[in-house]
Amino acid sequence: MTKALERREKLRVDLIQAAEQMIAERGLAGLKTRDLAREIGCANGAVYNLVADVDELVLRVGSRTLLRLDEALSAAEGAGAPSPQATLIRIAIAYCDFAAENLELWRALFEHRMAADKPLPDWSINDQLQLFRHIYQPLAALFPERSPEELGITARSLFSAVHGMVALGLEQKLVAVPLPALRKEIANLVHAMIDGLIGRAEQKGSAAAD
Amino acid sequence: MTKALERREKLRVDLIQAAEQMIAERGLAGLKTRDLAREIGCANGAVYNLVADVDELVLRVGSRTLLRLDEALSAAEGAGAPSPQATLIRIAIAYCDFAAENLELWRALFEHRMAADKPLPDWSINDQLQLFRHIYQPLAALFPERSPEELGITARSLFSAVHGMVALGLEQKLVAVPLPALRKEIANLVHAMIDGLIGRAEQKGSAAAD
DNA sequence: ATATTTATTGAACGATGTTCAAGATCGCTG
DNA sequence: CAGCGATCTTGAACATCGTTCAATAAATAT
Numbered sequence: 316m317t318k319a320l321e322r323r324e325k326l327r328v329d330l331i332q333a334a335e336q337m338i339a340e341r342g343l344a345g346l347k348t349r350d351l352a353r354e355i356g357c358a359n360g361a362v363y364n365l366v367a368d369v370d371e372l373v374l375r376v377g378s379r380t381l382l383r384l385d386e387a388l389s390a391a392e393g394a395g396a397p398s399p400q401a402t403l404i405r406i407a408i409a410y411c412d413f414a415a416e417n418l419e420l421w422r423a424l425f426e427h428r429m430a431a432d433k434p435l436p437d438w439s440i441n442d443q444l445q446l447f448r449h450i451y452q453p454l455a456a457l458f459p460e461r462s463p464e465e466l467g468i469t470a471r472s473l474f475s476a477v478h479g480m481v482a483l484g485l486e487q488k489l490v491a492v493p494l495p496a497l498r499k500e501i502a503n504l505v506h507a508m509i510d511g512l513i514g515r516a517e518q519k520g521s522a523a524a525d
Numbered sequence: 526m527t528k529a530l531e532r533r534e535k536l537r538v539d540l541i542q543a544a545e546q547m548i549a550e551r552g553l554a555g556l557k558t559r560d561l562a563r564e565i566g567c568a569n570g571a572v573y574n575l576v577a578d579v580d581e582l583v584l585r586v587g588s589r590t591l592l593r594l595d596e597a598l599s600a601a602e603g604a605g606a607p608s609p610q611a612t613l614i615r616i617a618i619a620y621c622d623f624a625a626e627n628l629e630l631w632r633a634l635f636e637h638r639m640a641a642d643k644p645l646p647d648w649s650i651n652d653q654l655q656l657f658r659h660i661y662q663p664l665a666a667l668f669p670e671r672s673p674e675e676l677g678i679t680a681r682s683l684f685s686a687v688h689g690m691v692a693l694g695l696e697q698k699l700v701a702v703p704l705p706a707l708r709k710e711i712a713n714l715v716h717a718m719i720d721g722l723i724g725r726a727e728q729k730g731s732a733a734a735d
Numbered sequence: 736a737t738a739t740t741t742a743t744t745g746a747a748c749g750a751t752g753t754t755c756a757a758g759a760t761c762g763c764t765g
Numbered sequence: 766c767a768g769c770g771a772t773c774t775t776g777a778a779c780a781t782c783g784t785t786c787a788a789t790a791a792a793t794a795t
Contacts, residue, residue: 322773323773342638342641344638347750347751347752348751348752348753349750349751349752357774357775358774358775358776359752359753359775359776360753360754360755360774360775360776360777361773361774361775361776362752362753363752363753363754364773364774368752368753369752369753426636426638428552428554428636431552468706468710471693472690472710472711472713472714473714474693475689475690475692475693475694476686476687476689476690476714476718477686477689478689478692478693479685479686479687479688479689479690479692479693480682480685480686480689482685482688482689482692483681483684483685483688484685496678500678500682501682503682503725504682504683504686504718504722506721506725507717507718507720507721507722507724507725508686508714508717508718508721509721510717510720510721510724510725511716511717511718511719511720511721511722511724512714512717512721514717514720514721514724515713515716515717515720532742533742557781557782557783558782558783558784559781559782559783567743567744568743568744568745569744569745569783569784570743570744570745570746570784570785570786571742571743571744571745572783572784573783573784573785574742574743578783578784579783579784736795737794737795738793738794738795739792739793739794739795740791740792740793740794741790741791741792741793742789742790742791742792743788743789743790743791744786744787744788744789744790745786745788745789746785746786746787746788747784747785747786747787748783748784748785748786749782749783749784749785750781750782750783751780751781751782752779752780752781752782753778753779753780753781754777754778754779754780755775755776755777755778755779756775756777756778757774757775757776757777758773758774758775758776759772759773759774759775760771760772760773760774761770761771761772761773762769762770762771762772763768763769763770763771764767764768764769764770765766765767765768765769
């Protein structure tokens with residue numbers, strides 16, 4: 316019984332790769348089951364033997380995108396660390412660059428919405444939470460007195476702020492921003508946010524001494 | 526010929542209001558032309574006498590949402606102004622509150638995407654640019670030496686950062702954040718961003734004196 | 736009142752996600 | 766290796782969409 320399952324697995328991998336390429340080329344809205352079936356050489360109905368529905372397919376592609384994003388952020392934090400500030404800025408720039416280079420796949424991560432009655436599977440939620448990890452460590456170095464809970468909240472806030480700048484910056488709806496200008500803006504505002512957070516922490520800490 | 530056009534106009538208003546209510550109740554994906562037609566009492570084909578297509582309908586609803594958002598932000602900046610910093614924070618909180626209270630309509634502003642070959646009409650683009658106006662004035666008070674271009678860029682960055690925090694904060698995908706905690710986080714990070722921007726501006730300005 | 740212009744209708748079209756009975760294929764056993 | 770039961774695959778069919786259009790009804794002009 317191995318032969319059948321092997322073929323199934325190979326087809327499933329092909330399907331997810333084809334879906335990834337299709338989203339990258341035509342956007343999430345351009346993903347069609349019939350085109351996918353033709354691409355991997357099977358009947359359109361067969362797609363539902365490999366995957367429960369299109370939602371799962373999009374989530375599986377998203378999982379791959381998140382993995383590559385994770386690698387890109389790891390590479391950014393890996394290279395020599397002059398200071399936690401510099402590391403955080405490099406991570407933010409790496410996030411921007413990844414989004415620009417994988418525009419449609421990155422958008423698909425946030426554009427996709429499940430039906431209200433079918434929530435995200437756990438494995439998908441877990442994928443997403445891994446991202447904050449990259450920001451957590453430099454933040455912990457900057458604010459050693461903060462609790463893990465506080466650091467987690469701050470990490471999510473920082474990530475969300477950078478995400479917003481990238482999301483609206485890469486949007487063609489508004490005035491198109493040249494990528495170098497966007498990178499500069501992000502570096503500048505991240506630097507300001509960190510400086511501001513440090514300043515406010517010192518102010519707070521010294522209040523007892525006054 | 527007034528009778529026919531009057532009826533047409535009334536129907537068009539009804540249509541947009543019905544679409545607004547439908548998006549608010551069922552989300553952008555729940556907007557269906559046949560349901561709309563039944564709601565306003567006409568044939569489904571008649572919808573296309575009132576509006577070119579669903580894209581235009583969504584944009585018209587978006588225009589109304591942006592108008593109400595504009596009013597909410599104006600109200601936030603209007604109330605007594607202790608300092609530009611405090612005003613910016615109030616605006617950010619107002620943005621967060623508006624998004625929370627008008628969740629589906631606010632989401633529709635950013636979820637909706639036009640087909641690649643049909644760009645946004647000018648009137649819709651203009652609607653969106655008005656938003657930065659609210660941030661521009663307090664920023665100009667904080668950084669009088671900056672050029673209008675620089676201020677515009679900073680205003681967009683600040684707006685985008687807050688937008689990102691609200692967008693990911695209200696997302697049910699990740700861990701649900703209680704609204705009061707989100708408001709507190711936004712106030713904190715906006716404060717930090719402004720402090721940081723001021724600090725970096727001072728540093729830069731005094732560099733010549735070093 | 737009649738003719739001409741215009742608006743409205745709702746059936747039909749094409750696309751799309753999903754299902755399912757019928758047929759093809761596979762894996763095991765005698 | 767032949768045959769049989771289980772399983773997989775197929776592609777036609779279904780339900781829903783947005784959108785179009787010839788026919789009908791209404792409104793306006795003469």
